[in-house]
Amino acid sequence: MSPSPVFQLEQVSCRFGTVTALTDCSLSILPGERVALIGPSGAGKSTLLSLLNGSQVPTLGRVVIMGQDVSRLNVRKRRRIQQLVGTVYQQHHLVGNLAVIHNVNAGQLGRWPLPKALWSLVWPQNVDAAAHALAQVGIADKLYARTDRLSGGQQQRVALARVLLQDPAAILADEPISSVDPERSRALMDLLRQLSETTGKTLVISLHEVEFAVKYCDRIIGLRQGQILFDAPAQAITKAMMTSLYQL
Structure with missing residues (x-):
């Protein structure tokens, strides 16, 4: 018996006013898969990721996350589903003047009652779990460092540690290597692949660099002008597939 999909899109279209970001997209992603989304700028990769993490609902069609039709969920149930999907954003979304541990602990705020979350800003909670997450991404010594004093690559690792502490079933990454040099890009992609292999987490990652997509992912989805050109x-x-994907 085959496992149930983590994500399923059924004839999904997504519009923002007069702009159509995605048109008639259907796909299914199984547990443990490593999937790369590639395509030119404006192809719809970020919109597709926002559908997969439940922060966006489709204009037409169905988005099913872990068996739940997102459009049919109330706000509370949607947040519960979103806690099972961790997202690493291109801009990191870190608070620079806080210590690293506070940014990492933000991955647990959805599960913590408000008093505990507020008290944690004064006296950090779950220190061992945060330290373990940082150790997994190779910066265990930065637990109490001020976040804005870290390098860009280190901040990216903090963002990933935050997602690890969230302990989602799936990790989405939106252009995670677009702002780092080739050496750091390889290190980060090595880390994402290792985490996927060791934890069994599903990984969906949008990339501009085709060579990284082919090297680090099992499956490639090519998007062009809001449509899936190939999967x-x-x-x-x-090479012919790449030419058709990126043709002017």
Whole structure:
């Protein structure tokens, strides 16, 4: 018996006013898959990720996350589903003047009662869990460092540690290597692949760098002008497919 999909899109279209971001997209992503979304700027990759984490609902069609139709959920149930999907954003969304531990602990705020969350800003809670998450991403020594004094690559790792502490079933990453040099890009992609392999978490990542997509992911989805041009195993990607995807 095959496992149930983590994510399922059924003939999904997404419009913002007069702008159509996605048109008639259907796909299914199974537990443990590593999927890359590639395509030119404006192809709809970020919109697709926002549908997968439940922060956006489709204009048409169905988005099903872990068996739940997002459009049918009330706000409370949608937040519960969103806690099972961790997102690493391109801009990190960290609070620079706070210590690293506070930014990492933000991954647990959805599960903590308000008094505990507020008290944690004074006296950090769950220190061992936060330290373990930082150790997983290779910066265990930065637990009490001020976040805005870290390098860009280190801040990216803090953002990933925050998602690890959230302990989601799936991790989404929106252009995580667009602002780092090639060496850091390889290190971050190595880390994401290792975490996916060791924890079994599903990974969906949008990338501009096709070579990284092919090297680190099992499956490639090519988006162009809001439509899925192809959905294929990484080893089946051809030069002709890339040409049609990125043609002017």
